[in-house]
Amino acid sequence: MSKLPSIKKYDHPAGGWGSLKAVTSALVEQHVTLDGARILLHQNKPDGYACVSCSWAKPADPHLFEFCENGAKATAWELTKKRINQDFFAHHTLASLEAWTDFELESQGRLTEPMRYDAATDRYVPVRWQQAFDEIGKMLRDFDPKRTVFYTSGRASLETSYMYQLFARLYGTNNLPDSSNMCHESTSVALPETIGAPVGTVTLDDFQHTDCFFFFGHNTGTNAPRMLHPLQEARKRDARIITFNPMKERGLVSFANPQSPKDMLTPAQTTISTQYLQVKIGGDIAAVTGVCKALIEADDRAQKTGMPRVLDAEFIAEHTHGFESFADATRKAEWRDIEVQSGLTRGELEAAANEYARAKAVMILYGMGITQHREGVLAVQMLTNLMLLGGNIGKPGAGICPIRGHSNVQGQRTVGITEKPALVPLDKLARMYAFEPSREEGMSTVDACAALRDGELDAFIGLGGNFGRATPDHHVLEPAWKRVLLTVQIATHLNRSHLLHGRAAYLLPCLGRIEIDLQASGPQTVTVEDSTACVHASKGFAQPASDALLSEPAIVAGLAKATLQDRGNVDWDAWTADYSLVRAAIEATYPEQFKDFETRMSQPGGFHRSIPAARREWKTRNGKANFITPEGMGEDPDMSFDGERTLRLMTTRGDSQFNTTVYGLDDRFRGVFNTRDVLLMNRDDMTRLSIAEDQSIAVTTVSKDGVKRCLEGLRAHAFDLPRGCAMGYYPECNALIPLSHHAKRSKVPAAKAVPILVRAR
Structure with missing residues (x-):
């Protein structure tokens, strides 16, 4: 008998007994209680495997249980005894x-043999590997x-990613979209212009020296829970943590360490x-403007x-450019406009500025x-502006620390997964592999979505992921897949x-990792x-789910050989037999980043890629760190929010979820149980709209x-959100996001501020 949906107030901290219970339940549900518990001891260890969910840093000196609740769920999901x-x-x-839910589909277990679609029966049927290739x-x-x-x-290894991008380029295309396009591409566009690096500048060691953290737009308790350990340690030395988020997420409110006897056996x-600070959805640029204004006027x-x-x-004088223009624009910004746009008061923003000013070292995460706004690139650059005011980069x-999502989403970009050829050493690839x-x-x-919609896509090869669900405009795009001539899903x-x-x-x-x-x-x-741009080795410990499975590198090599035939002087068979040969190729392609790759990859804590901005070396066009002066404070200036009937919708993941993978129907931290068909709203908005x-x-x-674009069958529930905002x-809810509603320049779907109308049925 299925459980009925319910909404309950949840006041417990992140972690604690709730986390332990959830981990145990995940292992039991996948029938891997003993094996799963044993293998989890190797997760995120120097001689173990890297978690298959989030990409948060792996410490050199790990805890005994160096995994979080969602990481354990991801491991149980991969180790499941269920088979398809x-x-x-x-x-x-x-x-x-097609009538099954996402949760029902994925919970059937592991795929075990290669399959080919049979149109006559509308079924997948077995096919031999070589025949498929x-x-x-x-x-x-x-x-x-x-x-x-x-x-x-975002979970393919560096080795697989390098082989895959080379396959695509030898084939003749730079059509290499990835999950970064849907999340942190705004970072990859913004930071090179401001600090000359597409990634963050901090390492895990920096957490020990920070006395003030600023968090923006992140649910740490669900999406990177292992970060709560260094944050807890920072709070014990009285470091300040200032959070800007529309919702009060439990992980950034309070935390009980499941590995601490004191936290587990007492109310500690x-x-x-x-x-x-519960900033209005789309109000972060205004909020940062307020903090910068308070600092500049105090100076x-x-x-x-x-x-x-x-x-x-x-x-500022030695290392930056553009300060006076930015400072003048910030001085002219009116506090009334800042308050209206951000949903925060002047007093709240000045209090945050005071904490910034008194700190010796500030980190922004x-x-x-x-990133997922029309002005997502500018929003990232405003965070950099704030950091440059206090010289808070390179010490x-x-x-600045963009918190990436999937486990290797940053790394695959490092080794060439990008649609932008200017970011890849094409001349070197041309010499190494004898092609143009x-x-x-x-x-x-x-x-790619636009090409799909317009019938301009012949073939789609998916290396992992759930592209059809991760993208916007479901109702528009889903029917278009039947016009594609070939789809291949690994x-x-x-x-x-x-x-x-x-x-x-x-x-x-x-094979799973x-x-x-x-x-x-x-x-x-x-x-x-x-x-944090640290590279780690990862080796498997579990027996494969099926003898018929091939590794990701083997599948990429099989496809490449069958497609390219004699094109390029790549020994795909040798690379499949020994991945160290792929790492040698990566080192030859990117010698500055991967020097001594084979010897350094297994060192505890990984090895840190060279990030010049962390040394105050600015690889920008003018050789300086650049202040960017905004033209306005709205993060979604071309969308219509009339303030009366229109609400701002943000989409988000639940507690039992990573990316599109739904492990269960509970979102414990928000008090939502046995359902995902809800819209969380401000209580005053519900009253005003007669809901x-x-x-x-x-x-x-x-x-x-x-x-x-309409979703029916949702149920409204009151939640602690700013007025005019909904979740x-x-x-x-991607069905509600127009494909055209994306960040300027980075093209990240603007999923965090979608104008919606809500009516009772």
Whole structure:
């Protein structure tokens, strides 16, 4: 008997007994209680495997249990004893599976054998590996490479990612969109202009020296829970933590360490945020403007009165460009406008500025609450402006830290997964592999979706992920997949993207990262890069789910050989037999980043890639760190928010979820149980719109493109959100996001401020 949906107030801290119970339940549900518990001891250890969910840093001196609740769920999900084979598809047509929820599809277990779509029966049927490779290769050779997409999720290893991008470029395309396009591409565009690096500047060691943290737009308790350990340690030495987030997320409110006997056996818990500012959705640029304004005006007063400077004038003079223009614009900003746009008071922002000013080392950490807006690039650059005012880049304990999502989403970019050829050493690849690579910019995720919608996509190859659910405009895009000539999905679990197939479709099951990868030269090790640009080795410990599984490198090599034939002087078989040869190729391609790759990859804590900005070396066009002067404070200036009927919708993940993978229907920290079909709203908005608690509602997007985007069957619930703001779950609410509603220049879907109308049904 299924449980009824319910909403309950949840006041407990993140971690604690709730986390232990959730981990135990996940192991039991996947029937891996003993094996899972044993293997979890190797998670994020120097001689173990890198977590398959988030990319948070792996410490050199790990805890005994160096995993979080969601990391344990991801491990249990991969180790599950449940299996999908030809018998499953013999009993289910793809049309019938379309009625299943995302959770129901993925919870069926691991894929075990290669499959090919049979249109006559509407089922996947078994196919031999070599036959699949040959058929796919023959079709790809007949297609225009410009109409073929090579998509990558964020968990493929550095080795696989390098092979994959080389395969695509030898084939003749730079169509290499990835999950970064949907989350932190705004970071990758913004930071090179301001500090000359596309990634953050801090390492895990910096947490020990920081006395003030600023958090923006991130749910740490769910999306990077292991970070709560260094934050708890920082709070014990009285470091200040200032949080800007529309919702009061439990992980940034309080934390009980599951590894601390005191925290577990007493009511003890650590207050994480010393100031929690519930900024309006889309109000972060205004909020940062207010903090900067308070600092600059305080510095002006200090100069007039002969008091010590508030800003780091020496750093600004020596290392930066554009300060006066930025300072003048900030001085002219009106407090009334700042308060209206941010939803915060002048007093709150000045209090945050005071904490910044008195700190010796400030770190800013941010998530997709910053990047997924129309002005997401500018929002990131405003955070950099704030850091430059105090000289808080390039010194111990200070820096900017974008919190990346999936486990190697940053690393795959490092080794060439990008649609932008200017970011790849194409001349070197041309010399190494004897070919002339395309110099034409490829498709981003948004571009690929537009090509799909417009019937301009011949083939789609997906290396992991759930592209069809992760993208916006579900109702517009889903019917278009049937016009694609070929879809190939490399995966461990069944998901909805596998039902959104082309005319010819292949489902190629791969080994998981936790599984032993035995090749001709012996057991293999792979590598990943975490959010702090540290590279780690990872080796499997579990027996493969099926003898028929191939590794991701082996599948990429099989596809490349069948497609390219003699093109390029790559020994794909040798690379498959010994991944150290791939690492040697990566080092040869990127010698500054991967010097002595093979010897350094297994050192505790990983090895840190060279980030010049962390040394105050600015690889920008003018050789300086640049202040960027904003033209306005709105993060979504071209969207219509009339303040009366229109609400700002943000989509978010739940507690039992990582990216599109839903491990369960509970979102414990928000008090939502046994359902995801909810819209959380401000109570005053519900009263104003005549919507009762638990009432069935219809949610419609406000747009001018003539496309009706509506979700029905959701239920409204009151929640602690700023007025005019609402929250719904990702990816279900992606149906409400227009494909055109994306960040300027970075093309990240603007999922954090979608104008909606809500009406009772």
